[in-house]
Amino acid sequence: MNFKKQLVLLVFAVGTIVPLSLVAQEKPYIYVKSIYSMPLTLDPIQMSDVASIAVGNLIYDGLLKFSPELELEGALAESWFTSKDGKVISFKLRGQAVFHSGEPVTAEDVKASLTRAMSNKSKVKNLYSSIKEIKIKDDKNIDVILKKPFPPFLSVLAGSTAKILPKTLINNKSFFDQPIGSGAFTLENIDKQKKEISLNAFSSYYLGQPKIAKMLLKETTEEVAVQLAKAEELHDLSIWPLTENNNVFSFGQKISSPVASTWIIGINTTKPPFNDLKIRQLFKNQIPTEKFRIKFYPDAIKANGYIPNGLVGSDIDFSVNTSNIKPPKTKVTLIIPKELSRTDEMKEFFETSMKQQGWNLEVKTMEWSQLMKGYANKSLQSFLVSMNMDYPDADFLLKNFESSNSDNFSSLKNKEIDSLLKKSRETQDRKEREQLNKKALSLIEESAVTVNLFYPRANYWISKCVQNLKPNMLSEVYIDYSKVALDENCLAKKLVSK
């Protein structure tokens, strides 16, 4: 090769490699995370779906938060103290906590946010119904006074609905188009066409600037998400309930953990034939839950009851004899989320197995957002969902069956259950609460408003270049992304290899 050609080659090589390396150095790496749906809302007191909660937990912070092992930790609150009678909880705010706007988080903001959560427009007002008064002591100190002691209240404040928002901005109508919180990430942009949400690391985050500079939340289906992960265009599939034998784990990292979740088929008691208790009980007994679990989610755990495994109330032992009941001729429709993988197989499975037992069952798939709408307006006859917990207390799931709760998907009205829940909330005795909740759960089982399919095991797929991702036993939405990092050397190697 003559000198001129060598020189040209050298210039070409330098011209290619140098820009690549410069790109690798200058442009921050974007952490791409898959979500199954765009959030339905970014208003914490309106959230009930996982996608909304997942985004909310990135942007907002509350007074408290859950550790991966479900221990309560201070978030915006530096410390807290509960009075002996359990009615007064005093919080001291962190001095360095600020909103994305730069304004400090004050007791005024806390009062405004909690008051808002208690208001009538709040979907979660029942969670805050125990609050009697909120007293501001000074800029950084605030007392929350309860009507009666409510043991799970601190857990409520660690949940996804108890986020603190800036008082001065919260009442702006367009606030939630570009919301401001005090969380680890700031919202840059929501692209509804591309179905992407861009977030930036909040440099003044009170726990230190997150190691991920930029995050992109991308709406996909499970199958598309897996393909993108294989193509190394995604770093995080933690939102998806992957089984441990999914071949996506042949590359990347697998992080496995139990989660506080129960997959159920929810039953609407207002929709015939499910307005008949016996039919509901028969339906509950005849759904092949174990076969479904083994076929589709073999690493999940058999569900003993409605409460997820490892939480008080999960070991309910209840059964009812339905041998003398016959299935109705009325068609029963079961809705399953379209975004799940193998939905065709699931459809086939349920229809075939129930048909064999004499049921006229039709399984339909529905987009998640539509399913949630149907869930909310109680238009669905039966539906397959994952019931996640916002805090690790049976009360969170039990309240779904309170007669007065608008979130009561089954529309069950049982005074005894209501009474038991009321008593349970009023007692500070742990054992007594446990007994009351167990009784309520037994009644719920008896009411057959849920078919408890399984307790899922979270198998999170993340890229090999992702570091410090620690699962949370409550839910993947509580993973602390302020500590997650991307290994730049790993990413640079992948870039060069491409």
Place this chain on the structure above:
Amino acid sequence: MKQVTLFKHVSASLNVYRWITAFMTAIIVSVLFSGLFFNYKINSDKKIISALSPYLSTLVVSSDRPELMRVLKSVSSNAQSQLVLIQDDMVLASTRGLEELDRSFVWPSSQVQVLGATISGHSLFISEDIKSPNQNIGAASVVMISDLSQILWVTLAIFCSILFLSFGASLFLSYRTQKTIKKALAPLEQLQSDIKSLIDGKEIETSPLMIAELEDIRNTVAQTKNKLDNAKDKLAEVKAKKLSAEAYKSLIHDLHNPVAALRQMVSLSQDETVDAETKTEAMNSLPRITDQILNQVTAAKKNLEENVVALRELNIIECVKDSVNQIKALESSKKLLIDYNADQILVPHDPNLLKRALNNLIENGLEAANSEVMVSVKNKDRHISIFVSDDGQGMDESLIPIYFQGRGQSGKANRQALGLSSTNHIVKSHGGKLIYRKNQHGGSSFEIRLEAL
């Protein structure tokens, strides 16, 4: 065999035992420690679990995993161990990570059972069942997993420390032992010194030895030395007497010729048949012969009276050196060299007389020499020879017997040459011989030849 100091000898002898003792001590102590600690750890951990068991069973009944995790985490951080709570073979709570929850607990494949605990790799597994008196909680147990690395490191540290200390103690002990032995040997050394002094003829340490047996030995040696000296003196006396008798015999022998010559001359002077010239010559030689006889008798008498020998077994080299140094101090115009092939040659001799004899020979040699006189001592198998050689003209060998007998005329003055006679007598008194020959340079070489021991 190479000589070593006492300490090195003791140290070398104890070396193997030192190492073995240090190792055994270190092993025993560290094994004892680790065993005790191990036992304590197992019992302590079991007690912790037993103490927690009632509360844990309550939480297991309630399936209150968050509270179980919190309690286990607290115990774990205090006990510096990992804890796993198992119910019906499934992990209900664990401080080892969330990955393990709701899965079967896997015991390590390779394990050893010790004192009711399980050891696998560098981990100690202690398992205790949890029982609820009022409710069936299935097969529930808590496994406490402790890292043995710390115990192993501490055991290793103890082993090394004890090894070092034992070794140090052993070295110290052997040092003290050496000192003690040295102290104990002091009387022996004193004894050795005293015996040496006795041999050298010096004054011995008068203070008695502190060890009775050694004092007895010293006394015995001293007495033996005295007896030996007395025996030597007696022997010397006997020998001197013998030599004196020999000297008389020699004188008588030597006188025979001159007396015979005298008789001949008297006979000639009185013989009528002899001519007058012969008679006159015979008459004239009578005084000369008579003088010679008288000189010889006088020399012999002088030798016998003045040169009474007292033989003692001493280092003849010292005697030769003294003689040479004495002459050197007086005479320095010519070279006086000394040569000897041993530092010590023990020969029975009278150092005073022998020195006199040597001085005479050396002085004669220096007078006759051109430039140098060599005095050499040779130790041969049967005799010791002292040579005095000069590089002068030498002497007429035929006249040597006359000079040895004392009949010779001095070349220095008009008088009798009694030096060689005296020297000869002294040598004979020692039982030796005085031999003259001309050396290779033509000068004189006198050899004093004495019998070896």
